[in-house]
Amino acid sequence: MTENHKSDSFLENNNVEKSPLTLSDNTSTKAKIFFKRKRKKRDNVAVDTKETVAKVSFLEMFRYAMWWEKVINVAGLVCAAGSGHKGHTTLSGVIIWELRDLKCDFRLITVMNTFFQVATIYKSDRDNPELIERFNIARDDFRDGGKRDCVSLPVNTVCIDMLVIGIAMFVGVYTFQHAWVFTSERISSRIRSMYLRSILRQDIAFFDNIGAGEVATRIETDTHLVQSGISEKYHVLTQSLGTFIAGFIIAFAQQAKIAGVLFLIVPLIATAGAGMNVFTSKYSQNALTYIAESGSLVEEVLSTIRTAKAFGSQVILLKLYDTYLSKARSQGFKTAISSAVGLCIFFFIIYASYALAFVWGVTLLLRNETEVGEIVGVLISTMIGSFSLAIAAPELQAIAKGQAAAAKIFDTIERIPPIDSASEEGLKPSFIAGNITFEDVDFSYPARLNVQVMKKFTATFHKGHLTALVGASGSGKSTAIGLIERFYDPLSGVIKLDGNDLRDINVKWLRSKIGMVGQEPVLFNETLRANVEHGLIGTEMKHWPDEQRLELVINACKVANADGFINTLPEKYDNSVGER
Numbered sequence: 001m002t003e004n005h006k007s008d009s010f011l012e013n014n015n016v017e018k019s020p021l022t023l024s025d026n027t028s029t030k031a032k033i034f035f036k037r038k039r040k041k042r043d044n045v046a047v048d049t050k051e052t053v054a055k056v057s058f059l060e061m062f063r064y065a066m067w068w069e070k071v072i073n074v075a076g077l078v079c080a081a082g083s084g085h086k087g088h089t090t091l092s093g094v095i096i097w098e099l100r101d102l103k104c105d106f107r108l109i110t111v112m113n114t115f116f117q118v119a120t121i122y123k124s125d126r127d128n129p130e131l132i133e134r135f136n137i138a139r140d141d142f143r144d145g146g147k148r149d150c151v152s153l154p155v156n157t158v159c160i161d162m163l164v165i166g167i168a169m170f171v172g173v174y175t176f177q178h179a180w181v182f183t184s185e186r187i188s189s190r191i192r193s194m195y196l197r198s199i200l201r202q203d204i205a206f207f208d209n210i211g212a213g214e215v216a217t218r219i220e221t222d223t224h225l226v227q228s229g230i231s232e233k234y235h236v237l238t239q240s241l242g243t244f245i246a247g248f249i250i251a252f253a254q255q256a257k258i259a260g261v262l263f264l265i266v267p268l269i270a271t272a273g274a275g276m277n278v279f280t281s282k283y284s285q286n287a288l289t290y291i292a293e294s295g296s297l298v299e300e301v302l303s304t305i306r307t308a309k310a311f312g313s314q315v316i317l318l319k320l321y322d323t324y325l326s327k328a329r330s331q332g333f334k335t336a337i338s339s340a341v342g343l344c345i346f347f348f349i350i351y352a353s354y355a356l357a358f359v360w361g362v363t364l365l366l367r368n369e370t371e372v373g374e375i376v377g378v379l380i381s382t383m384i385g386s387f388s389l390a391i392a393a394p395e396l397q398a399i400a401k402g403q404a405a406a407a408k409i410f411d412t413i414e415r416i417p418p419i420d421s422a423s424e425e426g427l428k429p430s431f432i433a434g435n436i437t438f439e440d441v442d443f444s445y446p447a448r449l450n451v452q453v454m455k456k457f458t459a460t461f462h463k464g465h466l467t468a469l470v471g472a473s474g475s476g477k478s479t480a481i482g483l484i485e486r487f488y489d490p491l492s493g494v495i496k497l498d499g500n501d502l503r504d505i506n507v508k509w510l511r512s513k514i515g516m517v518g519q520e521p522v523l524f525n526e527t528l529r530a531n532v533e534h535g536l537i538g539t540e541m542k543h544w545p546d547e548q549r550l551e552l553v554i555n556a557c558k559v560a561n562a563d564g565f566i567n568t569l570p571e572k573y574d575n576s577v578g579e580r
Helices: 027-052 067-100 102-124 129-146 155-201 212-229 232-254 256-262 265-303 305-311 314-366 372-413 477-484 507-512 528-536 546-559
Strands: 436-443 454-461 492-497
Touching: 067 155, 067 232, 155 212, 155 232, 155 372, 212 232, 212 265, 212 372, 232 256, 232 372, 256 314, 256 372, 265 305, 265 314, 265 372, 305 314, 314 372, 436 477, 454 477, 528 546
Parallel strands: none
Antiparallel strands: 436 454, 436 492
16 A cells, blocks of 8 residues: 655655656667766766875875884884995995095006106116116105005905895895885785775765775775885885985095085985975876776676667767776876976986085185095995985885875775764664654755755654555655665654664664665575575574575565575576676
């Protein structure tokens, strides 16, 4: 029978969105309108995402790491910084040792030139007493210079030092590589699990604005970017910073006046790196959003492939897909340009500082405030340190992409849905009569807030009564069921179960007490019996013996008038069913 309602119309505003299939006889136009509506929904999500998603800093990328994983990472950072410092110190130390006695080597070269010049003149005029005296002096200086210890380095000592430091480098590099890759694998796996758990926890309104393809893209692509950002990229950056710091320490130890001038490049390099990171992160996040939306479009098309084939709309759908790819490609170009400009500024600052160092170094040399060896030593130390930062620039870009990917993932993980099916809060009445009341309910779907589906709807559904809701397509019949299931909450008004506001009742408990077969039921890819048994989830009957559960399934199918045709199937209740 039909329940009498206090409201004259279940839907007073008839300006609702109808099925696009009734708008035109042209099949291509139908398909275009059908998928355009989905695309518009995703475009709205992209705008909201940009406004609400908070940025993630370097350290916040380790938000879901265990304390002992953080300890391992810190130990890895120490090894990374130490290996960078050792490598730089080794190379610079040998060079400095050579440059320390560069003045002695220059004198030896001068003595050699003098000796050979005098010897040449001596051959032509051996009777000149002055030349004979100069020749003897030059010969003695050459012999003494050849015996000087500064002519050659103590090779054995250097080789032993290099071997020891090489072994230490091997241990340090292996330790931080293994530590960071190990922890990044664990953290990224945990993030994937937490993201999927959070997705399954969300309310239905959340899924009105997100497709299954976007979820899959986030899990596969974005979590990989996060893992890359907290893996070897991070410690390579740390190693480069260690080399940079060690380079300037050695430079200041050699000649503080020149090193102090070169130190002016540090804030410039930091500014260039920060600017590059900001723009790279921004454009990378936009690109990831469009890639995720393109994944949702592909999922929608493949799930309705028969409709797409029937409309002959392959070309239109390809154009829609290309639209998202073009947007992602445009953001990718901007990312590349930001990175390229940043690197150009980076290297310009470095080479400009070398020019400044030469000018200032020569000035000090003319004032007798420094020596050639100190100038060259400072340049080499700062060169190694500066180029280590240049090498780290691509790693910084990878970290920026990881930050952009983490922003959306972390936002979803930490999102607490308004209707939380995982919450234990709420009433769990010991007895249910089954009286349902709608009182002045107003409702619009979150994805279509401008379309009012219910307006001041009031109705009472008594226990034990068979009630039929009658109305045109889109008038809100299924919406009423969704509100009772608490898939959505009304914008105003109240829905009560036995006098209790549905919003005060525990969501999980409420849904476990409701049995529903929708207008388009979805079957999982397993046996018919297994599909029916899903209705036992969350109850003690789920753990009953197999025979008793089969009896419950058969009784339920008899009540639903389905037992007759099920028994005509080849394998009856064990017959496999598809996705639908």
